[in-house]
Amino acid sequence: MLPTISPRRAFEMLKNGEARLVDIRETAEYAENFIPGARLVPLSIAKIYPLKDADAPDKPVIFFCRSGNRTDKASDLLRSLAGDAEAWQMEGGLSGWQKEGLPVQHEKAPFPLFRQIQIGAGALVLLGILGSYVWHPMYWLSAFVGAGLVFAGVTGFCGLGLLLARMPWNKK
Known part of the structure; x- marks a missing residue:
């Protein structure tokens, strides 16, 4: 020690x-x-x-x-x-x-990528649930995001993370 x-x-x-x-x-x-x-x-x-x-x-x-x-x-x-x-x-x-x-x-730092993924995934799930009240098949968006999160957890690869990493606010 x-x-x-x-x-x-x-x-x-x-x-x-x-x-x-x-x-x-x-x-x-x-x-x-x-x-x-x-x-x-x-x-x-x-x-x-x-x-x-x-x-x-x-x-x-x-x-x-x-x-x-x-x-x-x-x-x-x-x-x-x-x-x-x-x-x-x-x-x-x-x-x-x-x-x-x-x-x-x-220093002013951007949100860490993991937090951006949480915000993006959460917003898509919420959109799918709320959108299904207007157009019932919209619930599939929530199912798709959930499946993507499971896939990311199992494989270590996150397509949403890849997409968010390429956004302009994450560029130096």
Whole structure:
């Protein structure tokens, strides 16, 4: 288990160049808000990502996530990724950092794709149910969307997700 460090102490160490701050949240979370100067290494790819800096390979590492739970659960993996460098987990994660009033950069990020799929699928099901009061065969729209969701869950491929990913608001 990684020892903990307060957000205020982590800020001081980062500001003085005494430590590296590593954000293990996923990219969609990072896109909404992040700590300036922290490096993003999503937990989902952390095993393959080198943490050593060429200019300071033994510089201590401070890991954090949104609330501290993911960091705590993955502390053994993160400890091994830090190698010989000293490593900590930041108390309270990004939420704790924000409670201390420390600097966070906010960005306007689009809805995550999964939420867009939920909104789109829910709207189509609702349209099918309400539309069936006007034109009875419209209920097939709800059945089609339900079947598509089951197919997506079983196969891991979502046609609605593919369609939404190509929408103009998801382009960089």
